[in-house]
Amino acid sequence: MIDPLDLAARFPADFTFGVSTSAYQIEGATREDGRGPSIWDAFANMPGRVFEGHTGDAACDHYHRWESDLDLIYDLGMDAYRFSITWPRIFPEGRGKVNAAGLDFYDRLIDGLVSRGIKVFPTLYHWDLPLALTGYGGWTDRDTADAFAEYTSVVVRRFGDRMDALATFNEPWCSTYLSHWVGSHAPGERSIDAALAAVHVTNLAHGLGVQAARAERADLSIGIVFNAQCFYSASDSAGDKAATERAFQFNNGVFFGPIFDGAYDAEFTAALGDKLKIQDGDLATIKQPLDWWGLNYYSPVTVRHVDRTGGQNRTPCADGMGVFESGADAASQFLSVASIPTTENGAKTDNGWEIKPKGLADLLTQLYERYDLPPVYITENGACYNMGPGHAGTVNDQPRVDYFAEHLDVLAGALDEGIPVKGYFAWSLMDNFEWAEGYAMRFGIVHVDHTTQNRTIKKSGEWYRDLVRAHGSRDQVD
Ligand code: PNW
Numbered sequence: 001m002i003d004p005l006d007l008a009a010r011f012p013a014d015f016t017f018g019v020s021t022s023a024y025q026i027e028g029a030t031r032e033d034g035r036g037p038s039i040w041d042a043f044a045n046m047p048g049r050v051f052e053g054h055t056g057d058a059a060c061d062h063y064h065r066w067e068s069d070l071d072l073i074y075d076l077g078m079d080a081y082r083f084s085i086t087w088p089r090i091f092p093e094g095r096g097k098v099n100a101a102g103l104d105f106y107d108r109l110i111d112g113l114v115s116r117g118i119k120v121f122p123t124l125y126h127w128d129l130p131l132a133l134t135g136y137g138g139w140t141d142r143d144t145a146d147a148f149a150e151y152t153s154v155v156v157r158r159f160g161d162r163m164d165a166l167a168t169f170n171e172p173w174c175s176t177y178l179s180h181w182v183g184s185h186a187p188g189e190r191s192i193d194a195a196l197a198a199v200h201v202t203n204l205a206h207g208l209g210v211q212a213a214r215a216e217r218a219d220l221s222i223g224i225v226f227n228a229q230c231f232y233s234a235s236d237s238a239g240d241k242a243a244t245e246r247a248f249q250f251n252n253g254v255f256f257g258p259i260f261d262g263a264y265d266a267e268f269t270a271a272l273g274d275k276l277k278i279q280d281g282d283l284a285t286i287k288q289p290l291d292w293w294g295l296n297y298y299s300p301v302t303v304r305h306v307d308r309t310g311g312q313n314r315t316p317c318a319d320g321m322g323v324f325e326s327g328a329d330a331a332s333q334f335l336s337v338a339s340i341p342t343t344e345n346g347a348k349t350d351n352g353w354e355i356k357p358k359g360l361a362d363l364l365t366q367l368y369e370r371y372d373l374p375p376v377y378i379t380e381n382g383a384c385y386n387m388g389p390g391h392a393g394t395v396n397d398q399p400r401v402d403y404f405a406e407h408l409d410v411l412a413g414a415l416d417e418g419i420p421v422k423g424y425f426a427w428s429l430m431d432n433f434e435w436a437e438g439y440a441m442r443f444g445i446v447h448v449d450h451t452t453q454n455r456t457i458k459k460s461g462e463w464y465r466d467l468v469r470a471h472g473s474r475d476q477v478d
């Protein structure tokens with residue numbers, strides 16, 4: 001057992017501890033106060049897409065309970081709160097007409113954080129694209145990048161004075177590959193051409209968004225959040241090592257390359273570059289100076305080389321945190337990899353993700369060696385365990401406590417090695433709508449009864465509260 005007080009002492013005084021959520025996963029109130037529909041409203045309401053037909057219509061009812069939820073975050077002792085803004089609450093049709101009531105909700109929320117002395121870490125895009133924009137092709141169309149810049153300007157103009165750190169995107173890997181190639185996330189498309197078009201449009205939107213934000217507020221701290229994947233090679237063979245590099249470039253390099261280096265990887269470009277539909281000037285737009293970046297880390301992947309030439313056209317699937325098994329399309333030919341289970345008898349969380357705390361440090365080391373990166377926040381880390389309240393009404397989620405403790409122990413080690421880590425956010429504040437898994441998979445440090453909306457702090461919430469309070473960096477507000 002790792003004592004939270006011992007762990008707290010290993011993080012510098014200015015280190016930020018927080019919790020994360022995202023809008024569609026907690027807000028509910030999807031038809032209120034002029035909010036327009038998003039691609040997730042449409043997707044969740046299509047038969048067979050989300051576990052047992054669950055939707056985010058009610059979610060955690062945070063839209064109405066935001067004030068008591070902020071009290072909860074305060075009581076947990078958090079320095080910071082990472083949340084996302086619903087684009088179609090601000091622009092019900094994606095662009096053009098602004099919905100004042102949508103802006104007012106985030107105004108109240110942000111003021112509520114400021115008055116409680118909790119730092120404000122908003123994300124502009126956590127997957128809820130205004131449905132109206134799909135009429136123009138959604139993320140596969142460059143117009144969506146312009147619409148994103150317009151949305152960014154309006155948000156920063158209104159709230160920029162009260163933001164501690166703004167993220168443009170959350171996990172573009174999910175909103176491109178998972179959404180357009182694997183098809184398990186909205187809009188549920190299954191085309192590698194669409195996915196790679198979306199990769200480049202998303203990178204472009206990030207660049208245009210940073211420019212738009214800086215035009216409103218030059219000194220704003222801006223970053224982007226990735227679920228960069230930690231790849232291990234199945235063996236030391238040249239074939240497996242080359243396959244691991246291709247998996248890295250396909251899943252991570254397509255974002256880190258243009259955003260931090262101003263270029264896509266040469267081998268990737270030779271194989272698939274035409275599908276990105278790059279235009280003159282795009283790469284200069286994408287590479288904007290950033291103040292920080294965010295890493296969401298859950299689980300690593302081990303890969304080996306497989307020969308895909310002449311393969312069947314099978315549906316690609318995301319294996320834990322990466323896309324590997326696929327078919328005869330160009331991306332599968334390029335990848336020619338498969339993921340292999342490395343912990344047959346090893347530790348897994350309730351959604352089957354392998355537990356490997358060391359992967360967090362290995363991945364950070366690898367990324368800082370490859371790219372010229374600003375400081376990092378761990379913007380998500382957490383585990384799915386589905387136990388609910390026991391006989392005394394308490395939730396004993398000891399495996400989640402262990403998960404946090406082991407990852408924070410590794411993170412403290414990475415700090416000692418000189419990796420510039422500025423903060424850590426637990427995913428998630430509370431059990432919520434876990435995308436294609438609906439409400440069946442629970443990541444919260446606070447339990448939510450999805451019938452009564454009752455919140456109960458779990459053992460992990462108490463443990464994390466003890467750690468953060470012992471660390472004690474929150475501004476004192478009385
Ligand atoms: C991240 N996959 O999502 C998100 O940022 C959160 O919204 C989410 O709740 C959390 O991790 C836990 O899943 C992912 O299938 C969702 O590989 C799915 C995958 C990866 C990340």
